[in-house]
Amino acid sequence: MKKFIQKLTILGMALALVACGGKKEEEASVIKIGSVLPLTGGVAAFGQASKNGILLAQEEINKKGGINGKKVEIIFEDDEAKPASSASVTQKLINNDKVISIIGAVNSTCSIADGPIATQNKIPMITPVSTNPKVTTQGGEYVFRACFIDPFQGKILSKFAIEDLKAKKAAVLYDVGNDYSKGLAEFFEEAFKEAGGEVVASETYNTGDSDFNAQLTKISALKPEVLILTDYYNTVGLIAKQARAAGIDAVFLGGDGWDSPDLFNVGGEAINGGYFTNHYSPDDTASQVVEFKAAYEKKYNEVPSSYAVLAYDAANVLFAAIEQAGSTDGEKIKDSLKNIEYQAVTGKIKFDEDRNPIKGAVILKAKDGEQKFVKNVKL
Numbered sequence: 001m002k003k004f005i006q007k008l009t010i011l012g013m014a015l016a017l018v019a020c021g022g023k024k025e026e027e028a029s030v031i032k033i034g035s036v037l038p039l040t041g042g043v044a045a046f047g048q049a050s051k052n053g054i055l056l057a058q059e060e061i062n063k064k065g066g067i068n069g070k071k072v073e074i075i076f077e078d079d080e081a082k083p084a085s086s087a088s089v090t091q092k093l094i095n096n097d098k099v100i101s102i103i104g105a106v107n108s109t110c111s112i113a114d115g116p117i118a119t120q121n122k123i124p125m126i127t128p129v130s131t132n133p134k135v136t137t138q139g140g141e142y143v144f145r146a147c148f149i150d151p152f153q154g155k156i157l158s159k160f161a162i163e164d165l166k167a168k169k170a171a172v173l174y175d176v177g178n179d180y181s182k183g184l185a186e187f188f189e190e191a192f193k194e195a196g197g198e199v200v201a202s203e204t205y206n207t208g209d210s211d212f213n214a215q216l217t218k219i220s221a222l223k224p225e226v227l228i229l230t231d232y233y234n235t236v237g238l239i240a241k242q243a244r245a246a247g248i249d250a251v252f253l254g255g256d257g258w259d260s261p262d263l264f265n266v267g268g269e270a271i272n273g274g275y276f277t278n279h280y281s282p283d284d285t286a287s288q289v290v291e292f293k294a295a296y297e298k299k300y301n302e303v304p305s306s307y308a309v310l311a312y313d314a315a316n317v318l319f320a321a322i323e324q325a326g327s328t329d330g331e332k333i334k335d336s337l338k339n340i341e342y343q344a345v346t347g348k349i350k351f352d353e354d355r356n357p358i359k360g361a362v363i364l365k366a367k368d369g370e371q372k373f374v375k376n377v378k379l
């Protein structure tokens with residue numbers, strides 16, 4: 001009996017070894033990349049379009065034979081735009097799925113939560129659209145991004161308000177619980193004051209609030225010429241409506257968070273005539289934009305939004321870095337990202353010492369359900 005058990009144990013161990021070997025081989029033949037996106041929740045439009053951009057990049061690279069002969073497999077996780085969920089799915093992707101890199105997150109607040117986890121585990125992470133500076137400075141040396149940052153976005157908004165709109169008095173209204181909204185509002189204020197403008201009101205609310213009357217009544221009495229709304233499209237739409245009802249006739253200004261057709265669905269007439277900064281314009285005639293737009297429209301039958309483009313860019317710059325590293329080792333990919341120069345759809349990507357690319361922006365006008373290109377801007 002003892003012998004029989006011994007034999008069984010040996011057989012079991014041998015089987016386990018074979019199984020392990022098989023799994024290893026299978027793992028080695030694909031490159032697993034994780035992606036953390038808000039696929040549900042308040043900004044699901046951002047998450048879904050980002051996923052579309054990444055899937056297009058994946059399809060194209062695999063059609064070309066993958067990276068260094070290996071197919072790319074992307075594992076998507078939903079963070080519901082909540083930092084705690086974002087951190088937990090990031091852990092899961094690293095620990096359970098053994099991804100070698102991460103594309104995400106979208107909301108700065110989420111990317112700020114995920115970055116330190118990526119760096120601790122030596123897993124390179126690239127966020128397509130998180131613009132708050134803390135994403136990379138607090139995230140650490142494995143965290144990169146494919147977009148410009150909010151100090152730049154704030155300065156451009158201020159410059160536009162002063163030079164193009166001839167505004168002297170501005171008011172800001174932002175979400176204190178959202179790093180992006182708070183940061184961008186503060187960067188705008190700083191730049192506007194420095195350029196000689198007066199910030200007559202700086203009002204706040206909390207994430208999830210839907211009644212802004214108290215703040216808007218105060219702002220209305222101060223008669224600003226521009227009102228800066230630095231939140232995402234759905235809240236901006238709500239505020240715009242309530243602001244007009246409160247008698248505010250200021251021009252509304254905002255950042256990349258405005259970029260969704262839902263801005264018009266929520267804001268209706270009230271958002272007409274507002275301006276916002278963004279990462280790209282679909283009206284751009286640069287050849288790489290035209291080419292990308294055609295491929296995206298063929299696959300999804302819609303015009304790509306800025307986060308679809310940036311997600312596509314983030315995926316591609318990561319693929320290029322993995323290829324150049326010639327390895328799936330996190331440290332090697334990180335080093336290759338650091339030195340990369342890559343021609344993306346939204347411009348050339350070359351990272352500075354804080355792992356941010358230096359890029360230009362566009363100013364768009366919200367008009368009758370459409371985003372009209374106003375101009376390209378650089379500082």
Ligand code: PHE
Pocket residue numbers: 046106107108109129130131132180256257258259306307
């Ligand atoms: N920049 C926003 C943030 O940092 C995210 C975002 C970018 C959302 C672009 C939409 C479009 O939170």
